[in-house]
Amino acid sequence: MATFNMKILCTTLSKLSVNRVTIRRNAYYKPPKYRPPHWFMPKERVMSEDMLTQENRDFIEEIKQDKLNSQLALESPLAHVDQHTVQWTPFTRRVGLIARKIGNYPLWSKDGKKFQTTLLQVVDNHVIKYIPPEEFNPMRTKKICWKEKRTLGCLLVGSETVDPSTVTKDYCGIFNSVGMLPKRHLFRFMVSPNSALPTGTPLFATHFRVGDYVDVRAKTIDRGFQGVMKRWGFSGMPASHGVTKTHRRPGNIGAGGEKARVWPGTKMPGHMGNRWRILRGVKILRINTKHNILWMLGVGIPGETGAVCYLYDTVLPLKKLKIAPPFPTHPASNDLPLEYYDESIHPFEEQTIMFDEV
Numbered sequence: 001m002a003t004f005n006m007k008i009l010c011t012t013l014s015k016l017s018v019n020r021v022t023i024r025r026n027a028y029y030k031p032p033k034y035r036p037p038h039w040f041m042p043k044e045r046v047m048s049e050d051m052l053t054q055e056n057r058d059f060i061e062e063i064k065q066d067k068l069n070s071q072l073a074l075e076s077p078l079a080h081v082d083q084h085t086v087q088w089t090p091f092t093r094r095v096g097l098i099a100r101k102i103g104n105y106p107l108w109s110k111d112g113k114k115f116q117t118t119l120l121q122v123v124d125n126h127v128i129k130y131i132p133p134e135e136f137n138p139m140r141t142k143k144i145c146w147k148e149k150r151t152l153g154c155l156l157v158g159s160e161t162v163d164p165s166t167v168t169k170d171y172c173g174i175f176n177s178v179g180m181l182p183k184r185h186l187f188r189f190m191v192s193p194n195s196a197l198p199t200g201t202p203l204f205a206t207h208f209r210v211g212d213y214v215d216v217r218a219k220t221i222d223r224g225f226q227g228v229m230k231r232w233g234f235s236g237m238p239a240s241h242g243v244t245k246t247h248r249r250p251g252n253i254g255a256g257g258e259k260a261r262v263w264p265g266t267k268m269p270g271h272m273g274n275r276w277r278i279l280r281g282v283k284i285l286r287i288n289t290k291h292n293i294l295w296m297l298g299v300g301i302p303g304e305t306g307a308v309c310y311l312y313d314t315v316l317p318l319k320k321l322k323i324a325p326p327f328p329t330h331p332a333s334n335d336l337p338l339e340y341y342d343e344s345i346h347p348f349e350e351q352t353i354m355f356d357e358v
Contacts, residue, residue, distance in 0.1 A: 158183030
């Protein structure tokens, strides 16, 4: 009897065939994202120079150098523009700068107090393009925008010139239409129409002044997957008295009682860092005009050493600009002082302050 039942089962299974795949008709169903295996690495772009001779390489290098020298020799478009035609108002929004975080450095006040500062260097900033408000189409968001009329334009700023042969053709075309070499970093600033700058205008650290307050936007340090103690500051479990293998665990996550579920937003282990953060109201204590370096008060600026930061005038009501800054930006000049210090900072060129004991 058992043999007969097995034959029937085998005959039935042999007639089955997978000719169709069941598709879920749920409107909220989303197919799983393709995740490559852990050992998979994306292919890097390899520049093939097998067909290039040494003469061709020298010729390409000569063309690159000529383009770079011609860009450095360009005169600022603001040199022939009357900057007094438009006046600055407290409601005017200026362009910002792209800087690179290069480390920390101490400064001392005139009464001997020590300040920890963060150094930001503005490297090769140029205006690439201006988009007026009527043509600017910002990124779509889920937030409801009740203001139909757009009053701010978009100013595209680039930083750090790179080799044109290392970027794609599409990306290089953005700069060819402007007559400049490609930039490593691009960022857009929302500006008022009267703050628009001509294409190719260089931007320097003197765009800001000592004593002004700026907002710094950057990415935090990428910490990877971390537990609740490092990610959220939990204290963990006791080290002894019967605790077994739960020293650094979060403990109860609240799934019990009437709710019988985990509430959204519960602090749990996960990826930490590598998120955009804005530090508002950072004061500028010192400016070096030769190397375009800004000394910012504090060490809380997001990102590790070498991170890219974006600076613009602060939006805090009590720290906004009250006196007209360089508008629309500070023009290029060769007769500027080497250093600008805040009135509370002791300049390093002067003699050391000595305090006598009473």
